Amino acid sequence: MHFHSIKDLLDLPELFVLSTKKINGQIFIDAAPVASHQSYPVCTSTQTICRGVNSIRKVRHLDSFGCVVYLNLPAIRLSCTSCGAHFVWSYDCVAPKKRYTKAFENSLPKQVVGATVIHAARVTNTPATTIAVFFILGKPKKPHAFKKPVNHKLPRTLNWC
Ligand SMILES: [Zn+2]
Numbered sequence: 001m002h003f004h005s006i007k008d009l010l011d012l013p014e015l016f017v018l019s020t021k022k023i024n025g026q027i028f029i030d031a032a033p034v035a036s037h038q039s040y041p042v043c044t045s046t047q048t049i050c051r052g053v054n055s056i057r058k059v060r061h062l063d064s065f066g067c068v069v070y071l072n073l074p075a076i077r078l079s080c081t082s083c084g085a086h087f088v089w090s091y092d093c094v095a096p097k098k099r100y101t102k103a104f105e106n107s108l109p110k111q112v113v114g115a116t117v118i119h120a121a122r123v124t125n126t127p128a129t130t131i132a133v134f135f136i137l138g139k140p141k142k143p144h145a146f147k148k149p150v151n152h153k154l155p156r157t158l159n160w161c
Contacts, residue, residue, distance in 0.1 A: 012093050030072045045082040061101045
């Protein structure tokens with residue numbers, strides 16, 4: 001199977017598959033971002049310098065072919081030449097400092113409808129604490145978008161009787 005076929009199965013267009021390994025019923029996919037640079041999200045400058053790879057993030061993705069799938073993603077260090085800030089590459093498929101892809105997190109409620117935390121942990125092959133976070137405490141909500149304040153000025157020609 002060619003790597004572009006694996007990329008189609010992964011459905012993560014931002015990643016380039018470098019290699020795959022199957023060890024003890026677990027599939028490890030070494031991947032890297034397709035883009036060569038990433039703009040700094042705070043100042044939105046595209047003038048960034050790659051400072052190397054800090055570490056490899058092991059991120060759980062959707063199971064495939066009866067195996068647990070992990071993505072090995074490089075934690076690429078970058079610095080902005082405009083403001084001098086240092087930051088780490090941000091992937092669209094996984095939130096910062098998370099160990100599960102967004103696709104995997106979204107699949108959890110569908111897989112364990114009506115199950116207990118222990119049963120859900122067994123079915124999804126994830127720690128019970130992870131299931132508890134998603135089902136008991138609730139998934140972290142998106143921050144509210146900035147709303148423009150409503151102007152509550154009264155019309156000048158308001159007649160009070
Ligand atoms: Zn900057």
